[in-house]
């Protein structure tokens with residue numbers, strides 16, 4: 116069949132990542148780069164590496180004004196999940212974004228999952244009296260209040276919650292966005308706080324607040340529900356628009372997940388998968404229960420950094436990813452992966468190292484936030500994620516192969532050796548015939564090192580796969596896509612044509 120023949124390339128410097136086989140052999144059309152190439156496995160690569168050439172790390176893009184028109188290009192570039200963050204933009208905008216993703220799937224044969232992210236309740240600066248950002252100078256005096264003032268005042272911050280100062284003492288530290296600026300509480304006036312800036316910096320729109328005492332977060336329980344009235348309305352809206360997954364912000368414990376799941380199952384909407392966002396100290400305390408109750412998890416490093424000292428986040432990330440691996444739950448590593456690419460066309464070396472580390476830890480997915488939503492280079496940022504994850508995956512596979520080598524020496528007699536070789540090869544190739552979804556799912560999540568070509572007689576229930584997509588596909592083809600639900604039909608070597616029937 117007319118298999119797509121472009122190479123998985125990027126604008127990323129080629130000296131860092133060796134060109135794929137097709138480029139070396141000159142098979143890659145010269146114009147492809149300029150046109151925005153498909154994230155496909157070329158015939159030449161397939162011949163050289165077999166299924167080992169297939170990337171398994173899923174790429175999540177936050178949809179925002181910067182990429183609304185580029186969604187087809189992002190889908191071609193390997194976007195597997197489109198995330199619509201309901202904190203930003205209005206209903207009409209969200210609807211248009213979701214419909215465009217569904218159109219790509221329905222009309223252009225892509226298989227991009229649609230994720231909505233709830234706003235949740237969080238303490239933040241609702242109005243800081245400035246257009247873009249406000250500078251807090253050293254030793255300047257500020258008033259933090261929940262009362263709305265008629266006109267914006269440059270040194271008055273309007274906080275979104277009237278009990279924000281409950282339990283706060285004079286002398287406590289008020290930290291903005293995990294360290295963008297720091298204040299000390301000098302006086303309590305009713306529920307208002309007068310504060311002095313001790314570490315100057317910037318206050319951005321929707322800046323997040325946290326209070327610290329003796330180097331520890333001041334933990335307070337306001338009894339706010341994880342899902343606000345707005346969140347429930349947003350979820351209803353998402354259901355109407357056909358979402359595949361809901362990322363639940365500020366999950367506190369397993370009950371948050373269970374109640375949403377009960378709600379969905381009462382309405383026969385079990386196909387909508389719930390991803391718990393781990394972004395608070397409380398969620399870390401209840402981590403295991405949350406992971407067990409969820410269909411997947413997001414390490415939301417942005418907000419985690421508001422409640423946890425930044426130097427602890429790498430270890431926390433690794434622990435969460437490992438727990439998810441052990442409990443067989445997909446996990447997304449999110450926030451600031453390529454933050455500098457919001458402005459610049461290339462990433463910092465440290466950012467590439469961060470992306471690679473998440474892949475090395477066997478995160479199932481990595482996510483772009485502002486890079487794709489409001490950045491200047493959404494497609495380039497995606498291509499960096501793609502190239503870095505491909506490279507780290509193949510490196511990890513080679514490493515693991517080395518580790519497996521001694522197994523080949525076990526058998527002594529020739530017939531035993533042959534049987535052993537066959538078994539070992541089958542395991543390494545990850546080929547499995549099964550009727551049971553649980554086995555399929557289990558193997559899928561535990562086989563990051565093998566290509567895992569799975570054949571199932573049932574509809575698979577992998578949390579990433581757009582439900583409408585799975586429902587409409589023939590069983591054998593569906594199962595092929597289970598290896599990488601992001602592949603449009605033309606990308607799978609098993610489905611060499613573009614039409615989907």
Ligand SMILES: Nc1ncnc2c1ncn2[C@@H]1O[C@H](COP(=O)(O)OP(=O)(O)OP(=O)(O)O)[C@@H](O)[C@H]1O
Pocket residue numbers: 177178179180200202203204232321364417418484485488489
């Ligand atoms: N639909 C949108 N419209 C406008 N700007 C958006 C939109 N989605 C995201 N953004 C911008 O991209 C930035 C990063 O997106 P992201 O989803 O990480 O938001 P966030 O504010 O950090 O919220 P969260 O804590 O829920 O992730 C946001 O701060 C916002 O400026």
Ligand SMILES: CC(=O)C(=O)O
Pocket residue numbers: 392394414415416417418419449450484
């Ligand atoms: C993604 C997100 O919500 C965060 O990192 O806070």
